[in-house]
Structures are given as structure tokens and as C-alpha cells.
Amino acid sequence: METIQQLIFGFGVTLQPINLLCAFLGALMGTLVGVLPGLGPVGAMSMLLPVTYGMSPTGAIIMLAGMYYGAQYGGSTTSILVNIPGESASVVTCLDGYQMARKGRAGAALGISAFGSFIAGTLGVVALSFLAPPLVEAALSFGPPEYFALMCLGLTVLTFLGHGSMLKALIIAILGLCVGTVGMDITTGMQRFTFGLPELMEGVGLVQIAMGMFGIAEILCNIEKTMQVSVFKTKLTGFFPNREDFKRSTGAILRGTVVGFFLGILPGGNAIIASFASYAIEKRISKRPDLFGTGVIEGVAAPESANNAASSGCFIPLMTLGIPSNVVMALLLGALMIHGLTPGPMLMIKKPDLFWGVICSMYIGNIMLLILNLPLIPLWVKVLKIPYRILFPFILLFCMIGVYSVNNNVFDIYLTIFFGVVGYLMRKFEFEAAPFILAVVLGPMMEKSFRQSLIMSRGDFSIFVTRPIPAVIFAIAAFLLIMPMFTKTRQQKIAVLKDDAV
Amino acid sequence: MKKADQWSGLALSILSAAMIWAALALPYGNVHNPGPGFFPLWLGLILGGMSIALFVQTTTAKGSVQTISSILEEDVRWEKVLLVLVALILYALLMDTIGFLGATFLLMVVLLRFIEPQSWKVALAWALAGSVGSYLIFDVWMRLRLPKGFLGI
Known part of the structure; x- marks a missing residue:
């Protein structure tokens, strides 16, 4: 019951006109970046981070969160109409969504992904509202060893769930931790690896890295080939899926919601893996698995629901523990810190207006997105028709402005270009960027909790295994690390996911 | 040295050596109270170990792996x-x-x-x-x- 009271209080915050406006702007811009291929929520949120400096912390987080779940809605439009994922969590939607469009059922596909997203997004927020308070309660008793263990698990899960070699993903995560040590040492104030540059004293900025690796590197990869975007020409009528569609999709939406939410809560989990997993499950239990990939509506409903549920779920580790589980949450963590807030269990207790205001804005944001999405689809189609040769200079320009405005310093532009080149090379050599970026953010937090743990135990490493919670967490992490070496399970799992998806 | 990950393993090993060298210049402290060099040194060592493992694994790997020429000769602008x-x-x-x-x-x-x-x-x-x-x-x-x-x- 207390949660209900808190929610009423939260809605009071959200319904303030300025916060409603923030939610609306966030949802609208989120849909736009979701629709645009080659610009995802990470790039867009890093661009807008400096703009939020002048806003209230609550408004800023409401807007940035809106961009994230808004992008999950928008991404499906591009997948269905162009067969290119508008953002990475909509990759699987291409399979059946585009086939539906080719059969003249684009309207139904767009409709069901909007409804599925809405139902999953809303159920996800309900679960978030009721799960967060007890988790905060539990998190209050967590000490440095627990935090250290959780962050290790987060990085392990992210590398485990990634595609390609797990060794390479681990290497890139460790490299990220190394980059995270740049800057002033937290306890002694000593300069580390700054090469005498005052700009690096506070560490290498997250926005610069994210913008380089997700913004610039992405554009470099796109312009090296001649990119053709052709919007599927079809009459867009009837966004309401028929009764048959709803009957087929209901189960898929609900299963997608559950799968997505739990993969979202998992440290290291994210919307991309959630959409793949729910598609694979749907295909496995379907009575007509052979039709998947030819334009079945469950194949659109399940992943689109899962990625929205996951995007609600992944707020839980951030809001209750202060640990980001993926790159988007890392950016939100950065935004909170810019506004002088320390994410963690104390956030709910000390800043209830922000905590509940943001959660409630997600209820309203999802309603806004449902209303926005369907009637505005013709507008998004027009946006999709902007040729990439006009679009990419603007994306680059906004990247540059965003990065410059972090500190009003040209140095940050050079840093971003540097990480753009690194990110480009990483793509060429098949290294993933996500574990790197998350590790850069977690690095300083991990080092702090590690050192505090050792001080607590007077140099005794057994503190990480004698306390029950870290012991269990480390056992899981160790299992995930060791398992792929002895079995082919991981390769098989990935292969199954890929086979099921492709 | 035809395989792409032999090169990335090598480059990362060099990077880890630089990391270890730089971390050694910082006070290590001790396990009771780790200093600023403690974490970076161990990160450097782990990175080095894993990079060498990547090099060895790629060198001994059978079957098709990404080659350096496939990256260089790819038809890109x-x-x-x-x-x-x-x-x-x-x-x-x-x-x-x-x-x-x-x-x-x-x-x-x-x-x-x-x-x-x-x-x-x-x-x-x-x-x-x-x-x-x-x-x-x-x-x-x-x-x-x-x-x-x-x-x-």
C-alpha cells in the first residue's frame, strides 16, 4: 500500500507541466532516433546530456529515460518498413515485420508492435514500481564486497551474452577497466595516466567515449559503403490489427514481457538480448514454427514487447543499487552525477520526488508513445526518406556540438575522434563496444569497493567468499566464465539463437 | 601472422605491457591498504595474460577465422x-x-x-x-x- 501512496506522490511530480513536457520531448525525440537508422539511443542521449545541464535533475532524467524507451518504439517502424533495424534491439523485428509489410500488412505489424510495446512497457513499469522499494531495502545492507561482486557479475553477464568470442569480450572489458583508472586516484588524489593533461584529471568522459564509439564509428562504417535505404512502398492503412492478430499475439506479448523484464533486471542484461531470446522462445513453442520468418504476427509482437519490458527492467539495478547494467543506464548514471546526485539505495530515500517522478513519467510516457506512434507513422516514413548523404553530416555535427558542450572544450572533440577511430577498428576486428563502455563506468566504482573491502577485512581476500551474497554472486560469475571453456554450450546457445532468428 | 586476432592479441599485449610499466611507477600499497597502483597493476597483468591467450588461441585455431587480408582487401572506401x-x-x-x-x-x-x-x-x-x-x-x-x-x- 505504501507503494500506491508513493505512486500517487510520484504522479504529482510527473504531472507538473514542465515534467510532462520533458516526458513528451523525450518520447518524441526517442521515437525519432529510434526510427533513424545509424543513430541509436546511446548516441542521441549523449548528444543531449549537455542540454540537460540547465534543467532540473528530475526533468533531465525523465527526458533521457523517455528517449530510451521511445527509441524502442521507433526502432520497429524502420525494421518493418525498410528491413534495417532503426536501433539494435529491433534487429529481430525485421524478420517477420518486413515480410508482413511485403504482404501488404505493414499497418497490422506497426499496430501490433505499438500495442505490444505499450502493454509490455506498462507492465514493466508496474513491476518496477513494486519491486524497487523492497530491493532498496535489501540494498541498504550491502557493503563494498557485495557491490564489487555485483559489478563483476554485470560485466561477466554482458560478455557472456554478447555475440562472438567471449575471450575477446572479456579482453575489451578489462581494457575498459584500464581506461577507467585514468584520472585522479579517489583516495590519495594522485594523478594516474593523465599524460600531464589537465583535461584527463577527472578521467576519460563517458560521453566522449560513447559518442566516439557509437556515433562516429557507426558513421564511418556506413560511409565506407554506399548505403541504400529504400522505404517499402505500401499503402499504410488500418493500424488496428484484426481479431485473429490479437488472438495470436496475446500470448507472445505476455511471454515477451516476462522474458524481457527478467533479462532487463539481470546485471549485464539488455533489450537486444531480450528481443532475441523472446523470438527464439516464441518460435520454439509455436504450433507453426516453420512459418516464422515469413511474416507471422507473433514474430513481431514478441521481440517488440520484450525490448520494451527490458528497458523498464534495467532501471531496477540503476535506481536501487546505483549499478548500471548497460550503456544506456551508464549514461543515466552519468546524468544523475552531473546533477550532483549519488545513485544508489539512498536515492529513493533522499530524493523521492526524482525517484517516483521518473517511474511515474514512464507510465505516462508509454501512453504518449502509443498515441504519438500510430498517427505519426506517415511523418516517420517521411523522415526515413531523407537520404543518408544529407543526414550523416547533421548527425556528425550534433555529435560535435554535444561533445564540445560537455566542458566547452575543443580537447573533448579530439578525444571523441580518437575513440571514433578506436571504435571503428574494434568493429573491423570484431570487438564489441558495449562491454568496453560499461567497464569504463564501472571501473572507478569497482576499484573503490575493492579497496574498501580489503581495508575492511585487513587484507584478507576471503571477505569476498565468506559473506553469503558475494559468495553466491561470484559462484555464478565463475560458472559463466568457466562453462564456455569446457562445453560448447555457449557456442551452441548462440548458434541456436542465430539459427532461430535467421 | 595472417589471422586478424593474432594482430589484435599482439597489439593488446603491447598495450598491457605499457599499462604494467606505468602502474609500477605508482605506489602499490599493500593488501591491507591498496595504493593507487594496486588495481592498475593487476588489470595490466590480467589484460596481458588474456591478450597472450587470444594470440595463442588464434594461432592454434583450426577452421576458418577472420584474416587480416579479409579486413584490408574488403571493398571499402x-x-x-x-x-x-x-x-x-x-x-x-x-x-x-x-x-x-x-x-x-x-x-x-x-x-x-x-x-x-x-x-x-x-x-x-x-x-x-x-x-x-x-x-x-x-x-x-x-x-x-x-x-x-x-x-x-
């Missing part, structure tokens, strides 16, 4: 990638001297005209709209304090 990077670096260099508006206009002209060829008219029009538009949105409206340059705009 290297010159365009290079041009974008040079343009961005020049943009950063020029921004403080000639100001945001001018530098942005030049950047946009280069990006619009020389990456995917389109007519001067189209390129100049979009560059003008882009630079003035972004100036109005970000500098005038959002007050992001972009560099003014010698003209004071």
Missing part, C-alpha cells in the same frame, strides 16, 4: 573514412579561431559535397541551413556558449 576524420580534426582546430558558425559551415560543405557527391547548390544550401540553424538552436536558444571566433559571432 578508405579515402572517404579518412576524409571525414581529417575534416573533423580541422573542424576542432578551426573552431576556436574562426568561430562555431564559420567552422560549421565549412565542415558541412565538405561532408555534403565530397563524401557522397551531390551538386554544389544542394551542398551549399544544406550547409547554410545546417550551420545557421544549429547556431540558432544551440547557441541562441539553448545557450550552450559555442566558440565565437574572431568575428564575434
Whole structure:
């Protein structure tokens, strides 16, 4: 019951006109970046981070969160109409969504992904509202060893769930931790690896890295080939899926919601893996698995629901523990810190207006997105028709402005270009960027909790295994690390996911 | 050394050696109270170990792995990638001297005209709209304090 009271209080915050406006702007811009291929929520949120400096912390987080779940809605439009994922969590939607469009059922596909997203997004927020308070309660008793263990698990899960070699993903995560040590040492104030540059004293900025690796590197990869975007020409009528569609999709939406939410809560989990997993499950239990990939509506409903549920779920580790589980949450963590807030269990207790205001804005944001999405689809189609040769200079320009405005310093532009080149090379050599970026953010937090743990135990490493919670967490992490070496399970799992998806 | 990950393993090993060398210069402290060099040193050692493992694993791997020649000989437009990077670096260099508006206009002209060829008219029009538009949105409206340059705009 207390949660209900808190929610009423939260809605009071959200319904303030300025916060409603923030939610609306966030949802609208989120849909736009979701629709645009080659610009995802990470790039867009890093661009807008400096703009939020002048806003209230609550408004800023409401807007940035809106961009994230808004992008999950928008991404499906591009997948269905162009067969290119508008953002990475909509990759699987291409399979059946585009086939539906080719059969003249684009309207139904767009409709069901909007409804599925809405139902999953809303159920996800309900679960978030009721799960967060007890988790905060539990998190209050967590000490440095627990935090250290959780962050290790987060990085392990992210590398485990990634595609390609797990060794390479681990290497890139460790490299990220190394980059995270740049800057002033937290306890002694000593300069580390700054090469005498005052700009690096506070560490290498997250926005610069994210913008380089997700913004610039992405554009470099796109312009090296001649990119053709052709919007599927079809009459867009009837966004309401028929009764048959709803009957087929209901189960898929609900299963997608559950799968997505739990993969979202998992440290290291994210919307991309959630959409793949729910598609694979749907295909496995379907009575007509052979039709998947030819334009079945469950194949659109399940992943689109899962990625929205996951995007609600992944707020839980951030809001209750202060640990980001993926790159988007890392950016939100950065935004909170810019506004002088320390994410963690104390956030709910000390800043209830922000905590509940943001959660409630997600209820309203999802309603806004449902209303926005369907009637505005013709507008998004027009946006999709902007040729990439006009679009990419603007994306680059906004990247540059965003990065410059972090500190009003040209140095940050050079840093971003540097990480753009690194990110480009990483793509060429098949290294993933996500574990790197998350590790850069977690690095300083991990080092702090590690050192505090050792001080607590007077140099005794057994503190990480004698306390029950870290012991269990480390056992899981160790299992995930060791398992792929002895079995082919991981390769098989990935292969199954890929086979099921492709 | 035909395989791509032999090269990445090698490069990362060198990087980890640099990390270890730099971390050794920092006070290590002890396990009772780890110093600033403690964490970086162990990270460097782990990175080194894993990079060598990657090198060995790739060298002994059977079956098809990504080769260095597949990356180098891929049919891509290297010159365009290079041009974008040079343009961005020049943009950063020029921004403080000639100001945001001018530098942005030049950047946009280069990006619009020389990456995917389109007519001067189209390129100049979009560059003008882009630079003035972004100036109005970000500098005038959002007050992001972009560099003014010698003209004071």
C-alpha cells in the first residue's frame, strides 16, 4: 500500500507541466532516433546530456529515460518498413515485420508492435514500481564486497551474452577497466595516466567515449559503403490489427514481457538480448514454427514487447543499487552525477520526488508513445526518406556540438575522434563496444569497493567468499566464465539463437 | 601472422605491457591498504595474460577465422573514412579561431559535397541551413556558449 501512496506522490511530480513536457520531448525525440537508422539511443542521449545541464535533475532524467524507451518504439517502424533495424534491439523485428509489410500488412505489424510495446512497457513499469522499494531495502545492507561482486557479475553477464568470442569480450572489458583508472586516484588524489593533461584529471568522459564509439564509428562504417535505404512502398492503412492478430499475439506479448523484464533486471542484461531470446522462445513453442520468418504476427509482437519490458527492467539495478547494467543506464548514471546526485539505495530515500517522478513519467510516457506512434507513422516514413548523404553530416555535427558542450572544450572533440577511430577498428576486428563502455563506468566504482573491502577485512581476500551474497554472486560469475571453456554450450546457445532468428 | 586476432592479441599485449610499466611507477600499497597502483597493476597483468591467450588461441585455431587480408582487401572506401576524420580534426582546430558558425559551415560543405557527391547548390544550401540553424538552436536558444571566433559571432 505504501507503494500506491508513493505512486500517487510520484504522479504529482510527473504531472507538473514542465515534467510532462520533458516526458513528451523525450518520447518524441526517442521515437525519432529510434526510427533513424545509424543513430541509436546511446548516441542521441549523449548528444543531449549537455542540454540537460540547465534543467532540473528530475526533468533531465525523465527526458533521457523517455528517449530510451521511445527509441524502442521507433526502432520497429524502420525494421518493418525498410528491413534495417532503426536501433539494435529491433534487429529481430525485421524478420517477420518486413515480410508482413511485403504482404501488404505493414499497418497490422506497426499496430501490433505499438500495442505490444505499450502493454509490455506498462507492465514493466508496474513491476518496477513494486519491486524497487523492497530491493532498496535489501540494498541498504550491502557493503563494498557485495557491490564489487555485483559489478563483476554485470560485466561477466554482458560478455557472456554478447555475440562472438567471449575471450575477446572479456579482453575489451578489462581494457575498459584500464581506461577507467585514468584520472585522479579517489583516495590519495594522485594523478594516474593523465599524460600531464589537465583535461584527463577527472578521467576519460563517458560521453566522449560513447559518442566516439557509437556515433562516429557507426558513421564511418556506413560511409565506407554506399548505403541504400529504400522505404517499402505500401499503402499504410488500418493500424488496428484484426481479431485473429490479437488472438495470436496475446500470448507472445505476455511471454515477451516476462522474458524481457527478467533479462532487463539481470546485471549485464539488455533489450537486444531480450528481443532475441523472446523470438527464439516464441518460435520454439509455436504450433507453426516453420512459418516464422515469413511474416507471422507473433514474430513481431514478441521481440517488440520484450525490448520494451527490458528497458523498464534495467532501471531496477540503476535506481536501487546505483549499478548500471548497460550503456544506456551508464549514461543515466552519468546524468544523475552531473546533477550532483549519488545513485544508489539512498536515492529513493533522499530524493523521492526524482525517484517516483521518473517511474511515474514512464507510465505516462508509454501512453504518449502509443498515441504519438500510430498517427505519426506517415511523418516517420517521411523522415526515413531523407537520404543518408544529407543526414550523416547533421548527425556528425550534433555529435560535435554535444561533445564540445560537455566542458566547452575543443580537447573533448579530439578525444571523441580518437575513440571514433578506436571504435571503428574494434568493429573491423570484431570487438564489441558495449562491454568496453560499461567497464569504463564501472571501473572507478569497482576499484573503490575493492579497496574498501580489503581495508575492511585487513587484507584478507576471503571477505569476498565468506559473506553469503558475494559468495553466491561470484559462484555464478565463475560458472559463466568457466562453462564456455569446457562445453560448447555457449557456442551452441548462440548458434541456436542465430539459427532461430535467421 | 595472417589471422586478424593474432594482430589484435599482439597489439593488446603491447598495450598491457605499457599499462604494467606505468602502474609500477605508482605506489602499490599493500593488501591491507591498496595504493593507487594496486588495481592498475593487476588489470595490466590480467589484460596481458588474456591478450597472450587470444594470440595463442588464434594461432592454434583450426577452421576458418577472420584474416587480416579479409579486413584490408574488403571493398571499402578508405579515402572517404579518412576524409571525414581529417575534416573533423580541422573542424576542432578551426573552431576556436574562426568561430562555431564559420567552422560549421565549412565542415558541412565538405561532408555534403565530397563524401557522397551531390551538386554544389544542394551542398551549399544544406550547409547554410545546417550551420545557421544549429547556431540558432544551440547557441541562441539553448545557450550552450559555442566558440565565437574572431568575428564575434
